[in-house]
Amino acid sequence: MTQTPMRVRAEIDLAALRANVRALRARAPHAQLMAVVKSDAYGHGAVPCARAALDAGATWLGTATPEEALALRDAGFGGPLMCWLWTPGGPWREAVEAGIDVSVSGMWALREAVDAARAVGIAARVQLKADTGLGRNGCQPADWPELVHSALAAEAEGTVRITGLWSHFACADEPGHVSIAAQLAAFREMLAYAEKAGAEPEVRHIANSPATLTLPEAHFDLVRTGIAMYGVSPSPEVGTPAELGLRPVMTLAASVALVKQVPEGHGVSYGHHYVTGRETTLALIPAGYADGVPRHASGTGPVLVGGKWRRVAGRVAMDQFVVDLGGDEVEPGAEAVLFGPGDRGEPTAEDWAQAAGTIAYEIVTRIGSRVPRVYVNEDPRS
Structure with missing residues (x-):
């Protein structure tokens, strides 16, 4: 992932897109x-x-x-x-x-x-x-x-x-x-x-x-x-991207904004739908439903932070959400990957679709305009 110091970013791998187009052309050669x-x-x-x-x-x-x-x-x-x-x-x-x-x-x-x-x-x-x-x-x-x-x-x-x-x-x-x-x-x-x-x-x-x-x-x-073409399967019934010879093009990631220790019984985010079960560490992810993170994934949306899958703790707010690190420590500025191709252990758009009760089309399409798109592998020879 490009280490650009951004609040949140959507990295678009154009080499993956070109490879997907070539794979689809091979499926319909005539x-x-x-x-x-x-x-x-x-x-x-x-x-x-x-x-x-x-x-x-x-x-x-x-x-x-x-x-x-x-x-x-x-x-x-x-x-x-x-x-x-x-x-x-x-x-x-x-x-x-x-x-x-x-x-x-x-x-x-x-x-x-x-x-x-x-x-x-x-x-x-x-x-x-x-x-x-x-x-x-x-x-x-x-x-x-x-x-x-x-x-x-x-x-x-x-x-x-x-x-x-x-x-x-x-x-x-x-x-x-x-x-x-x-x-x-x-x-x-x-x-x-x-x-x-x-x-x-x-x-x-x-x-x-x-x-x-x-x-x-x-x-x-x-x-x-x-x-x-964007490396997302039309449906789980058709197959996974890997089974179809496709690679997801978008990776959505954010920089952890804050890490803090909180006691047992601490409410997290609006409505206190999540309350800590023990003393723990919380990480603040500076992306919310205004950026396209689905509020319907409150409490369920997966995020890779510190090498482990975490779940959204409590409600997704307009600009931010929280994950419970379970006592683990990460530094502010650490990368939080919401979804990507999945080959680094990160969740995929389909994982978010399952968490939000929707389809992966909506997950990638809803990413808002205030999220910068960072293009990699723009050279068609790549």
Whole structure:
């Protein structure tokens, strides 16, 4: 871990990210790979992670919001780029002008894309999204014919280019779930309908991280890898990062702010939900829920301090929490590792997810903006 004297820091290992991208490409050797860098690359930093992913062979970038996509264009990323979470009145013109692929799930979105294309005199790059069973975004099968034929009519007049047909799995992180085969069948039917009607997409895609790892029949032309690219398993059922050939990219650590001896029966943190059972030593860790440490992990969150796993003692506060060292002594400024790859004995993001009753995606993504990101192994030759 970089010994930078910081209150708290998130170290981002770009060599690990590049290795993960290469491992994922090997899982889908006949498909292109989209590096999903939404939500600031799941908390890891969109620009450095996008650059590292492209260095490792990713050919597309993907974001949720148009604002995220436009920021990548402003940062100099000129290659294939898609965003999919649109609302009425969004920055359609800016996206069309920037050559960003926009996702369309319904007629209102197609109309706004066409209006933007007419206003700027450039055909909108449109990817039609099918709801094959997730029940979130996407066009229902009953409405698919209208959307497809309307998009083809817009393509004929030169305002739209249908660049993609796509969908998203609901339960790919639960291998064997009955919905997986049903969604694949629905996707194939909706693809066949669109292509028979005349659509000639550049890419067809449905595979997210778990499908990339476990469902080769779902790879089609492109796989969209998000959480796996950052070395986090989509779910324990899919496998551990090591079993999947991945390495966690983020290590979250803090400098111990204070160590003190307290007597038996001493309350710790708000509400005194933890009371010392004997005379002991307490260490103050200067990170809290404002930094993304989940308050739901109060009393359970694991931390490596002084070579041993400790648990959060009492409640996680906004800016700090306490661990009981059990009489051990460490010096102020000693490193407290909340999570990392795990190969030094430290907890992982999955350990924190279990402690907080959530998923590892949330653990890394929620790390706040006041936590500095420290990038290591930035040279792509590393």
